[in-house]
Amino acid sequence: MGLPRFIRPNGVDEQLSPNLYVANCGPSVGLSYEIIKSVFSKFGQVKGVYAADESGARVIVSYVDVGSAQAALKALDGHSCPDLGGRSLHIRFSVLQPTSEVNDSIPVSLVASELSIPGLYLWHDFINAKEEQELLTAVDDRPWNNLSKRRVQHYGYEFCYETRNVNTKEQLGELPSFVSSILERISSLPDLGDSASLVLDQLTVNEYPRGVGLSPHIDTHSAFEGLIFSLSLAGPCIMEFRRYLDGSWLPKTASSNDMKVKNLENGSNLIRRAIHLPPRSMLLLSGEARYAWHHYIPHHKIDMVNDNVIRRGSRRVSFTFRKVRKGPCQCEFPQYCDSQR
Structure with missing residues (x-):
């Protein structure tokens, strides 16, 4: 940028x-x-x-x-x-530092439809400011786990970052009551169709200090079902999506399913899209967006959105809701799927 x-x-x-x-x-x-x-x-x-x-x-x-x-x-x-x-x-x-990969500056969309990524949706003002503060207060009253650059909380099932998976035999309990209204609102979204009956049973709360982002990755196919919801609170960010073609994407190992990017491409085999996630917005990854596109939050303190400088807040907190998968994934994207490799 x-x-x-x-x-x-x-x-x-x-x-x-x-x-x-x-x-x-x-x-x-x-x-x-x-x-x-x-x-x-x-x-x-x-x-x-x-x-x-x-x-x-x-x-x-x-x-x-x-x-x-x-x-x-x-x-x-x-x-x-x-x-x-x-x-x-x-x-x-x-x-x-010399620029790596491709030109870092790409257009940033405000709505998901402009990205032309099947299965990607974004709802602005999914909750109001009062509800946002109530959610932040609820998680701040509970203990955080410290990672190297951010803090996390897990509900339902714990996500293991070493294996990028969950242990389905160790359930932490039901999702907390302070997200009940969010789950009800999700189930009534118009674009879900028959998937509205899917019972989300895993929640990861991430707190990102200003300037801290997220490395490019695809959520492990065998760990979660096909709908992933992410609610942004407290601060804005840019989320980038990357689609690697013709074998230019390689996982670190098939067993670890690390989903790390090689970062050696010259741009010819890489499609990039970016979207602005304002506070209180809800993002949905489903279908191709969930299974075949890496998502990534640049490690920036300042983002450029349509020539406007947007400073990130002192922190951004995300609530990511998922459904734990109990069997192998049978998606249509085997090249990205740890169950089918």
């Missing part, structure tokens, strides 16, 4: 650059981007200050010219800086 991306220096093949990687410096240690820019501007014109990662304690300071970056590095690296709270900064040169 056009935001700068920088390679973290490895300390071996360091090269001169107008961009500096600065550690022990950032909002999480009490230093705003404005203060950082004012200090580094003493050495030359600063184009911008960017987060180097999700820690909030490391930034990229980008100058107009290399000479300014050299002067700042020489003056500030390893020295206590009174203007930055007496902190000792650790500075290295950094360079722009």
Whole structure:
């Protein structure tokens, strides 16, 4: 989406650059981007200050010219800086990261029909603001499980991230009462047809801090049936869908069903679509959208939607409802199906 991306220096093949990687410096240690820019501007014109990662304690300071970056590095690296709270900064040169796969900027749709992906639906304002707050309060009153970059809660059955599957012999109980009205509303959706009678029995609640996304994947076929509902709360995001053709997609192993993307394509065998998911919207993956398209949330703090800059909230919480599968999958997409490989 056009935001700068920088390679973290490895300390071996360091090269001169107008961009500096600065550690022990950032909002999480009490230093705003404005203060950082004012200090580094003493050495030359600063184009911008960017987060180097999700820690909030490391930034990229980008100058107009290399000479300014050299002067700042020489003056500030390893020295206590009174203007930055007496902190000792650790500075290295950094360079722009080459773009990978294909051009990162693709049109973002606001409605599902524009994507032309069979089985993909999106309902805006599926719940109101009061219901949203009640759901957030309900999960915040319950214990979270910490993953590497986000927190989760599981209801009905626990999803095991190591195997990307569920143990159908270990049921956690019924889904909580605070989602009963959501389940009733789902069953009355007009596009479900005969599937409206499907009893959803698994719920995963994910909390994504600002800037944290989701790696490209297809939900394991053998784990869940063909309808997957995801309710977005608290903050917006962009969800991208990818369809890999002609064998360009490969799972890590058939046994683990990791569904990770190779990220080596030149774009010729890859179809990409993107949609904006506002708070309180409900997304449905069914049919081809569920079984054959990878879905992915870019790790961004800012998204571009039709030339509009949309900042993600301090967190996004998703409620994902699924039906646990009790037998092998017999879908029409065997190349993506762990039951048929």
